[in-house]
Amino acid sequence: MLYLGYHLSSVNGFEAMGREALKAGANTFAFFTRNPRGGKAKAIDPDDAAALCTLLDENSFGKLVAHAPYTLNPCSDKPNVREFAKLCMSEDMERMEYLPGNYYNFHPGSHVGQGTEAGIRMITDLLNDIVSPEQSTTVLLETMSGKGSEVGGRFEELAAIIDGVKVKEKIGVCMDSCHISDAGYDIISDLDGVLEEFDRVVGLHYLKALHINDSKNPPESHKDRHACIGEGELGLDVIGRFINHPKLTGLPCILETPNEFEGYKREIELLRAWR
Numbered sequence: 001m002l003y004l005g006y007h008l009s010s011v012n013g014f015e016a017m018g019r020e021a022l023k024a025g026a027n028t029f030a031f032f033t034r035n036p037r038g039g040k041a042k043a044i045d046p047d048d049a050a051a052l053c054t055l056l057d058e059n060s061f062g063k064l065v066a067h068a069p070y071t072l073n074p075c076s077d078k079p080n081v082r083e084f085a086k087l088c089m090s091e092d093m094e095r096m097e098y099l100p101g102n103y104y105n106f107h108p109g110s111h112v113g114q115g116t117e118a119g120i121r122m123i124t125d126l127l128n129d130i131v132s133p134e135q136s137t138t139v140l141l142e143t144m145s146g147k148g149s150e151v152g153g154r155f156e157e158l159a160a161i162i163d164g165v166k167v168k169e170k171i172g173v174c175m176d177s178c179h180i181s182d183a184g185y186d187i188i189s190d191l192d193g194v195l196e197e198f199d200r201v202v203g204l205h206y207l208k209a210l211h212i213n214d215s216k217n218p219p220e221s222h223k224d225r226h227a228c229i230g231e232g233e234l235g236l237d238v239i240g241r242f243i244n245h246p247k248l249t250g251l252p253c254i255l256e257t258p259n260e261f262e263g264y265k266r267e268i269e270l271l272r273a274w275r
Contacts (some may be wrong), residue, residue: 003062005029005270006255006264013045014052024265028062028193028252033092036069041091062252065174065209069107075109075119075151082122090130093137100136103209105174106256107142108152119151124164131167138172140208145224146181152184155201162206172208177242181234184220188238195247210253212239226256227265240274248272
């Protein structure tokens with residue numbers, strides 16, 4: 001089964017997101033748990049969340065991939081910034097239980113000059129504070145492009161974070177097609193080799209979701225600029241092979257391209273028709 005979707009706004013509630021996804025031909029989707037810039041989260045209506053769960057079940061949706069705010073930095077050099085990330089993510093773990101059994105994705109953060117090892121240690125500490133065996137949500141580390149002092153641009157960094165987490169069964173990875181190409185992984189001509197390397201370094205059993213984006217920049221540019229499918233350096237064939245790879249079958253595929261509703265609908269149709 002090919003699970004395709006895109007980022008939706010939760011401003012009109014949970015059930016409304018599911019109904020919009022259906023109109024676009026999607027059978028999964030992503031949403032921000034709060035304003036992408038952080039801040040106080042909107043109160044959840046339990047009835048609305050339950051209505052979405054029913055709709056998802058009735059329409060055979062794949063896992064949803066919620067997204068933490070971009071501004072959170074678990075490995076900042078400022079204690080108050082790290083504490084804010086911990087507060088937001090702790091609250092989000094509680095909120096995600098209204099939509100049980102889904103995924104929560106976050107950017108590992110930037111060590112801002114403290115060094116990658118220090119950044120990894122702080123990210124691991126935060127995860128050990130917020131992740132429990134009892135929760136139904138799996139927390140996903142996103143693969144990054146490696147710009148600046150980002151942590152997560154190399155598979156080894158993700159593996160080191162996971163290695164330090166106590167409750168490993170609640171941890172996974174979301175692989176972003178634009179990010180890993182920009183980070184220097186050759187998914188254009190050696191996708192099999194990239195997945196073999198991921199399996200050797202991290203373990204394919206940790207790969208839980210995909211972000212599907214073309215890239216405005218060539219491989220190993222460390223830029224992180226998304227393009228619409230077929231309009232960037234990767235191209236439709238590379239993206240098509242990526243989401244249809246036998247080792248990635250059944251993973252939720254989330255479009256993060258610079259689009260509105262009609263653009264996402266067109267891309268979903270384009271990718272479903274790819275051969």
